[in-house]
Amino acid sequence: MKTVAKNTSEQLTVDVAVVGGGMVGAAVALSLSQAGLQVALIEKQAPVSFEPDSAPDLRVSSINLASEAWLTRLGAWQPLQQMRLCPYQRLQAFEQPQSLVTFDAADVKSSHLGHIVENNLLQLALWQQFPANLALFCPASVLALSQASDSALLTLDNGQQLSSKLVIAADGGNSQLRQLAGIGTNGWQYQQACLVALVNTPYPQQDVTWQQFTPTGPKAFLPLPGQQASIVWYEDTPRVKQLAGLKPEQLTQELLKAFPAQLGKVEVVSSSWFPLARMDANSYYSGRVVLAGDAAHTINPLAGQGVNLGFADAKLLTELIISAHQQQQDIGSAGLLSRYQRKRKPANLLMMSTMDGFYQLFGNDIAPLRNLRQLALTVASRSSMLKTLVARYAVGSE
Ligand SMILES: Cc1cc2nc3c(=O)[nH]c(=O)nc-3n(C[C@H](O)[C@H](O)[C@H](O)COP(=O)(O)OP(=O)(O)OC[C@H]3O[C@@H](n4cnc5c(N)ncnc54)[C@H](O)[C@@H]3O)c2cc1C
Secondary structure (H helix, E strand, O other), X not given: OEEOOOOOOOEEEOOEEEEOOOHHHHHHHHXXXXXXXXXXXXXXXXXXXXXXXXXXOOOEEEEEHHHHHHHHHOOOHHHHHHHOOEEEOEEEEEOOHHHOEEEEXXXXXXXXXXXXXXXXXXXXXXXXXXXXXXXXXXXXXXXXXXXXXXXXXXXXXXXXXXXXXXXXXXXXXXXXXXXXOOOOEEEEEEEEEEEEEEEEOOOOOOOEEEEEOOOOOOEEEEEEOOOEEEEEEEEEHHHHHHHHOOOHHHHHHHHHHHOOHHHOOOEEEEEEEEEEEEEEEOOOEEOOEEEOHHHOEEOOHHHOOHHXXXXXXXXXXXXXXXXXXXXXXXXXXXXXXXXXXXXXXXXHHHHHHHHHHHHHHHOOOXXXXXXXXXXXXHHHHHOHHHHHHHHHHHHOOO
């Protein structure tokens, strides 16, 4: 990886400029540079280095088998395994303990359903694989964008100018590049927010992730390596803010009161909270700027799909670009970008609407819906075919 010095007024010409080196942007930049394209990556903040005894990142994600397979091909999964992650074999959903449904890796003939990983470590594992031909600008951000018919020009905050055939915006839900490209969005802020807490548990490392649905919102358990776990607690926003303001000992008491008994006697180490928003970009591209990951869509994290959708965007987009590059075609053509949009936008919208359906079905106490969700869980618990289908969906099978 070539880290480019600050305060330069030279213009650099590359094939692709990627803005945002989070999990999705880093995977895009790695995939393209491994295929021999000249790539520049612009990122505000580098990932924190790994210390084996450091506390886990509060931001964790459930990574499905489809994402794992792609990250393995990129060479980032093996270093991540050498740092820290936690596989899980079972996924449980319930409202009352008697309606508990278990989806098992065995249902899809797999050794596991997915892994819980720390966002920072996954990002770091990707960054560690950057080859020498990748030009990294970090810390840096974009001041201006201008587009011509055959190229785009970015001006960075250090004065550097970057000319490319394509700009990939992977700068997250509040994407500045999306705004600079004039792409609007639609969506809404959910009335609920979620509290995320890192806890110590009395149990050895667990192989199960579970979610209890209650009328005030879901309560989820995500296992971490050793005797630790991540807790996600959805409530209305004022209550989440109030919980987030508590000291760890006080929050521990609230958790023990509100969560089901299988949580065990956990102790809160640290916590934070996140607002929940649904956002869909009106278009995935404009001229030679294309969106990927949260820059294109944000989804209710209820079923842990956000970054998995982002990796699916990144995989398809990079395959199209690499193929066009090999055939010496224009990698930023409207034809290529519309093929990407035609495939990914409907798939992402379908997942977003499915999550909203769950949110409505499981997140309230209206009697007919209460009966419907009891029925749904009972049917699911008795139908092995349905259980297999849900497990296939969880691992990211197409
Ligand atoms: C509580 C919670 C739980 C979640 N759990 C899951 C889960 O279990 N599974 C799952 O798949 N998803 C989950 N998600 C969603 C997941 O976190 C996001 O989908 C994912 O982080 C998106 O990755 P990204 O790389 O697209 O964007 P981001 O992670 O937002 O990364 C954007 C990057 O761009 C950089 N950047 C921003 N602006 C600029 C700029 N102007 N110039 C340069 N760099 C810039 C940022 O520093 C950052 O590194 C969860 C989300 C939340 C809130």
